[in-house]
Amino acid sequence: MVGKRGASVTGVTRVARQMGSKSMDAAASLPREPRTERGRRTQRAILDAAAAEFGEKGFHDSSIVSITQRAGVALGSFYTYFESKEALFKALVLDMSEQVRQLALPIVAEALDPVETELSVLTRFLEFARDHSEIYRIIDEAEFVAPDAWRAHYYGGAGRIYARIKAAKERGEIAGEVDEIHAWAIIGMNVFLGLRYGVLERDRSPAEVAAIANQLLQRGLR
Amino acid sequence: MVGKRGASVTGVTRVARQMGSKSMDAAASLPREPRTERGRRTQRAILDAAAAEFGEKGFHDSSIVSITQRAGVALGSFYTYFESKEALFKALVLDMSEQVRQLALPIVAEALDPVETELSVLTRFLEFARDHSEIYRIIDEAEFVAPDAWRAHYYGGAGRIYARIKAAKERGEIAGEVDEIHAWAIIGMNVFLGLRYGVLERDRSPAEVAAIANQLLQRGLR
Amino acid sequence: MVGKRGASVTGVTRVARQMGSKSMDAAASLPREPRTERGRRTQRAILDAAAAEFGEKGFHDSSIVSITQRAGVALGSFYTYFESKEALFKALVLDMSEQVRQLALPIVAEALDPVETELSVLTRFLEFARDHSEIYRIIDEAEFVAPDAWRAHYYGGAGRIYARIKAAKERGEIAGEVDEIHAWAIIGMNVFLGLRYGVLERDRSPAEVAAIANQLLQRGLR
Amino acid sequence: MVGKRGASVTGVTRVARQMGSKSMDAAASLPREPRTERGRRTQRAILDAAAAEFGEKGFHDSSIVSITQRAGVALGSFYTYFESKEALFKALVLDMSEQVRQLALPIVAEALDPVETELSVLTRFLEFARDHSEIYRIIDEAEFVAPDAWRAHYYGGAGRIYARIKAAKERGEIAGEVDEIHAWAIIGMNVFLGLRYGVLERDRSPAEVAAIANQLLQRGLR
DNA sequence: GATGAATGAGTCTTCATTCAT
DNA sequence: AATGAATGAAGACTCATTCAT
Numbered sequence: 042m043v044g045k046r047g048a049s050v051t052g053v054t055r056v057a058r059q060m061g062s063k064s065m066d067a068a069a070s071l072p073r074e075p076r077t078e079r080g081r082r083t084q085r086a087i088l089d090a091a092a093a094e095f096g097e098k099g100f101h102d103s104s105i106v107s108i109t110q111r112a113g114v115a116l117g118s119f120y121t122y123f124e125s126k127e128a129l130f131k132a133l134v135l136d137m138s139e140q141v142r143q144l145a146l147p148i149v150a151e152a153l154d155p156v157e158t159e160l161s162v163l164t165r166f167l168e169f170a171r172d173h174s175e176i177y178r179i180i181d182e183a184e185f186v187a188p189d190a191w192r193a194h195y196y197g198g199a200g201r202i203y204a205r206i207k208a209a210k211e212r213g214e215i216a217g218e219v220d221e222i223h224a225w226a227i228i229g230m231n232v233f234l235g236l237r238y239g240v241l242e243r244d245r246s247p248a249e250v251a252a253i254a255n256q257l258l259q260r261g262l263r
Numbered sequence: 264m265v266g267k268r269g270a271s272v273t274g275v276t277r278v279a280r281q282m283g284s285k286s287m288d289a290a291a292s293l294p295r296e297p298r299t300e301r302g303r304r305t306q307r308a309i310l311d312a313a314a315a316e317f318g319e320k321g322f323h324d325s326s327i328v329s330i331t332q333r334a335g336v337a338l339g340s341f342y343t344y345f346e347s348k349e350a351l352f353k354a355l356v357l358d359m360s361e362q363v364r365q366l367a368l369p370i371v372a373e374a375l376d377p378v379e380t381e382l383s384v385l386t387r388f389l390e391f392a393r394d395h396s397e398i399y400r401i402i403d404e405a406e407f408v409a410p411d412a413w414r415a416h417y418y419g420g421a422g423r424i425y426a427r428i429k430a431a432k433e434r435g436e437i438a439g440e441v442d443e444i445h446a447w448a449i450i451g452m453n454v455f456l457g458l459r460y461g462v463l464e465r466d467r468s469p470a471e472v473a474a475i476a477n478q479l480l481q482r483g484l485r
Numbered sequence: 486m487v488g489k490r491g492a493s494v495t496g497v498t499r500v501a502r503q504m505g506s507k508s509m510d511a512a513a514s515l516p517r518e519p520r521t522e523r524g525r526r527t528q529r530a531i532l533d534a535a536a537a538e539f540g541e542k543g544f545h546d547s548s549i550v551s552i553t554q555r556a557g558v559a560l561g562s563f564y565t566y567f568e569s570k571e572a573l574f575k576a577l578v579l580d581m582s583e584q585v586r587q588l589a590l591p592i593v594a595e596a597l598d599p600v601e602t603e604l605s606v607l608t609r610f611l612e613f614a615r616d617h618s619e620i621y622r623i624i625d626e627a628e629f630v631a632p633d634a635w636r637a638h639y640y641g642g643a644g645r646i647y648a649r650i651k652a653a654k655e656r657g658e659i660a661g662e663v664d665e666i667h668a669w670a671i672i673g674m675n676v677f678l679g680l681r682y683g684v685l686e687r688d689r690s691p692a693e694v695a696a697i698a699n700q701l702l703q704r705g706l707r
Numbered sequence: 708m709v710g711k712r713g714a715s716v717t718g719v720t721r722v723a724r725q726m727g728s729k730s731m732d733a734a735a736s737l738p739r740e741p742r743t744e745r746g747r748r749t750q751r752a753i754l755d756a757a758a759a760e761f762g763e764k765g766f767h768d769s770s771i772v773s774i775t776q777r778a779g780v781a782l783g784s785f786y787t788y789f790e791s792k793e794a795l796f797k798a799l800v801l802d803m804s805e806q807v808r809q810l811a812l813p814i815v816a817e818a819l820d821p822v823e824t825e826l827s828v829l830t831r832f833l834e835f836a837r838d839h840s841e842i843y844r845i846i847d848e849a850e851f852v853a854p855d856a857w858r859a860h861y862y863g864g865a866g867r868i869y870a871r872i873k874a875a876k877e878r879g880e881i882a883g884e885v886d887e888i889h890a891w892a893i894i895g896m897n898v899f900l901g902l903r904y905g906v907l908e909r910d911r912s913p914a915e916v917a918a919i920a921n922q923l924l925q926r927g928l929r
Numbered sequence: 930g931a932t933g934a935a936t937g938a939g940t941c942t943t944c945a946t947t948c949a950t
Numbered sequence: 951a952a953t954g955a956a957t958g959a960a961g962a963c964t965c966a967t968t969c970a971t
Binding site: 521523546549550560561563564569570 | 943
């Protein structure tokens, strides 16, 4: 799945390089840009294998040997492209965080009513969670393994939700007040619904889950 | 903080023994009952040290040596009271899960309006999160280290919320439909608010956060 | 040979602790004091095995596994008593440096004529080099592996020689001027003679080598 | 500095090839003769980079990648010109040993009084040590990394000193007996003075150091 | 000749767990 | 019960060397 969007890690690299002056560490932990096509394939294979391995076993029970075996490359090749196990994990989190961010873009572009927008975003997100449960595990575990990347992911997500509802408020589409706190409430809701109905048990469809949960945004419990 | 309620682990032990037949693992991982007063103090010291250590460093970066040093006991004593590092962690999670459960009890007993109830529960929970951030880290990390205990914690929490709102619905205090999905939405909201405003940054008071977030349950975004 | 003077590493430890405030590093790299008799034996066995191993293969070709195997202890035991391979090496150098220092003490105490003194010291030193050639290799390699310890060793040695000849000069036993440079010349002489005639080839007896070399101190080449 | 005498490695190669039958190792470790001008420049760049790297970090902390990066050539190019890391080091030692040997030639040609000769040689050597301290490190470390080359260097050096003083003795310029042991004493003196006053601290001028040290050859301590 | 990706043996180091005292 | 020494499996990481392009 990571492999499907071959350019993404490179993309992340580019983005990170632009903000590279902020911290040596961050810059140092970026994946090393392959210089040949073969190199690109190897790096890709490692990333895909790592996503699967981390998703299944978690960070600490995953091992570099095992990842490289999965990827069908030599152990040493890992270090041609990544500084360390942590750096790989972080690269993966940044990559996945970006994927999650992409989910909402087309929906937001449709410029619906704010409650409708959040409904669609949630639906899309639940589908994604169901199809990419390993991503869940990885981003969640980042809280402990790559706290910076984890914070960036959630602060970013909450920030975007907040921006959306604030804009709606300004357009007069929301009557009550609007606060960052609402955004964190919504992201928490989404994350737990994704976890429960997308990852742990899939006993309800994404559409149904989203519709029922969305009632809270529509009219509260009342 | 664990230490303050000296009986809790023992309590948990008792509870768990009752359901002990379910799994060898569960039974095997229970803390070993101390037989003397001195033993009780040692076990307590280890539990407290472990809560601090796990809270600070996370499961994998915590070590048994370091925990026993913090506790001021010999390394070998650890295995007198716990089967393994995992068993200790699990005992801690069960213990903490129980503490969190206790938070809501007095509030629920007051039998308020359902939205009011959730408001109070959330306020209480945010206060707790602010004062016991290490518990957050431990319960969260349990998703990867002690998945059973983690599931038990959240299924339990969502289940209790669901029970509350279902009862309110039956009492006619809620107009719309009521679903387990709502319960998971609410717990997710609570957890993320606790994390954001209790653990990561404490820039808003528990009461304020709870009040603003509760607007969603009261009337949605509208 | 290290083992013969069972107390020496402990002795070094004690000495180093007294100057311990100078550098965290130095303090951190000290051998960990064993708390039981068994521990003392284990540490001793490791030190002896290490002296042999380093002496034979040099620092980089020696491995911790191999040292612990030689010592008949488990790999992990190494880290109970030493911080790292480097720390072990350094401990050994300090230990040996001390041994070398001890060589001269009884001779100096005899208070002979200065040239006689240096003759005796050299003789004694050559005997020692012949019997402990591994010490040579270790101290010499310290120039690259533990430069601090190495410098301390040679500055100390040269300093003591200088002190001896200066005192002799003050007693009127030396006519010409006396300089630190003379001390470094003498120590260099001794070291190379030890290496050539004690370690590399033993085709001349210590007494003979010392006697002939000492002619230089007695009357120069003339 | 190595680069300044571009022909030297090639020169060494020639010399070594003549005695090549002695050992497969020696023959095998010779630098591979470049066939084009471009190749010559590449080999030169590697040698210069290696001298700097080995001088700074020592043999084991130097790496081929790093050396080739310094040299501005590709990693693979290294193996076009050298058999192995050890072979490169050895080539360097032979090269430097030859440089050191060259130092004395013009002085010896002047045919002075023997003590005068050694004074001049030492002065020249101290100047050289001060200006080429990395050479010191490399030759010294050869004791452990390329023992053959190291022995050749010092046996050669001692042999030449011995030849000089023996000849002087035969010319009647030295009264006392003359022995190989004297030669080793002198070379040890020189080496340690070079290390102390040329490499470690440069607090005395080469001329002063040589003059004071030379008193020993002139009249001993007396 | 030059390049740099790929390889994998080799090492240090950590740490949960056991057990003799 | 308490102690802490001993154990060794496991895993991250390095780097000299090879080889296809």
